[in-house]
Each structure stands twice: as structure tokens, then as C-alpha cells.
Amino acid sequence: MVPPLDPALTAVAAATKGFLPADEGAALHHAARAAPYGTWLEIGTYCGKSTVHLGAAARSVGAQLVTLDHHRGSEENQPGWHWHDPSLIDPHTGQLETLPALRHTLWDAGLDDVVSVVVGTTQQVARWWTTPLSLLFLDGNHTEAVAQHDYAAFARHLVPGGLLLIHDVFERPEDGGRPPWNVFCRARDSGAYEVVGATGSLRILHRTP
Numbered sequence: 287m288v289p290p291l292d293p294a295l296t297a298v299a300a301a302t303k304g305f306l307p308a309d310e311g312a313a314l315h316h317a318a319r320a321a322p323y324g325t326w327l328e329i330g331t332y333c334g335k336s337t338v339h340l341g342a343a344a345r346s347v348g349a350q351l352v353t354l355d356h357h358r359g360s361e362e363n364q365p366g367w368h369w370h371d372p373s374l375i376d377p378h379t380g381q382l383e384t385l386p387a388l389r390h391t392l393w394d395a396g397l398d399d400v401v402s403v404v405v406g407t408t409q410q411v412a413r414w415w416t417t418p419l420s421l422l423f424l425d426g427n428h429t430e431a432v433a434q435h436d437y438a439a440f441a442r443h444l445v446p447g448g449l450l451l452i453h454d455v456f457e458r459p460e461d462g463g464r465p466p467w468n469v470f471c472r473a474r475d476s477g478a479y480e481v482v483g484a485t486g487s488l489r490i491l492h493r494t495p
């Protein structure tokens with residue numbers, strides 16, 4: 287049986303700003319514990335709540351986690367939007383800035399040696415990324431164009447047996463935006479994945495050989 291996330295790290299994750307309910311965080315950690323070692327990639331870091339769940343799993347299986355974000359927030363995090371947090375505005379730039387909060391989260395969780403932080407857009411990083419992935423967590427920008435880009439650009443690096451995790455997948459339009467659902471359907475219908483789990487809006491897929 288896979289043990290749950292260490293209580294001290296569960297407390298760090300719970301205290302970290304973000305949009306991952308506790309049950310989905312636990313499911314994310316549980317799924318990742320079964321992923322192959324190697325290089326894992328998280329897209330959409332924000333303040334690092336899910337990074338704690340994935341990073342702790344990476345340590346336990348001997349993987350390294352890369353977490354990728356431009357750290358200026360998605361559309362729904364900008365001023366005037368529902369998910370805006372004014373305490374995350376950087377007075378120097380006047381822009382949203384989540385990198386310092388992430389660094390604090392990783393410090394508190396003791397995960398600096400397992401998690402490599404990449405700051406940039408997914409379009410920038412896709413131009414040079416070549417490393418095979420044994421786990422990919424898609425939780426970045428939720429516009430149709432970027433969500434589809436992130437899937438196309440990075441899922442092609444998943445090795446057979448690797449895990450594809452997609453967040454904010456809502457089957458019913460009244461429950462949430464369409465792009466993550468559309469990406470999930472694209473992966474499911476591609477024939478390259480088996481859907482092996484679902485908790486809340488988290489979907490877990492297994493890259494078939």
C-alpha cells in the first residue's frame with residue numbers, strides 16, 4: 287500500500303496558496319508514487335501547492351521534478367478576476383509574482399534538492415525541451431490555445447509506462463472551463479493512453495507501450 291504524504295508536508299501544502307483541493311492533492315501524490323523514476327514535469331506551479339505533493343513523491347521514487355511557470359499568473363489571477371490575490375503583486379513590476387512564494391514553499395517542504403524551478407512560458411521552454419518524461423502534470427494556462435499547446439508540446443516526450451496527469455477536467459460545462467476537458471478527451475481518444483483514475487477534477491492516464 288502506498289503511504290500518504292508525510293503529515294508535516296501535508297501541512298506545508300495545506301498552508302500554500304493554490305487551487306488544489308486536499309483530496310485531489312492526496313490523489314496526485316498517490317498516483318505519482320506509482321510513476322517511474324526519471325524526469326517529471328509539472329506545468330503550472332503558482333505557489334507550489336501541487337509541487338509539494340509531486341516533489342515528495344519524486345523523492346520517494348528517486349525522480350527529479352521540474353516545475354515550469356512564468357510566475358505572472360494566469361488570466362483568472364489578474365486584477366479584477368475572481369482568483370486574484372492582491373498580496374501577490376510585486377511592487378517593483380506592479381505585476382503578479384508567485385516565484386518568491388514558491389521558493390518559500392520549497393524551503394518549508396525541504397524539497398529544494400528534488401525540484402528544479404524553470405521560469406518561462408511553456409512556448410519558450412517547448413522550443414528547447416528534449417528530455418524524456420516519466421510523469422507530466424498539466425495544470426498551466428487554461429485557454430484552449432495554451433492548454434492544447436502544452437499537451438502537444440510535452441506529452442510527446444512521455445515514455446511508455448509514464449503517467450499523464452491533467453487538472454481541472456470538468457465533464458459538465460457548468461462545472462468549469464472546457465480546455466482541460468478537451469485536452470483530456472484528445473489524450474483519451476488518441477489511443478496512446480489508458481485512463482486509470484479520477485479524483486475530483488484530476489484525471490490520471492497511463493501511457494501505453
Ligand code: MG
Nearest residue numbers: 305425453454
Ligand atoms: Mg489547476
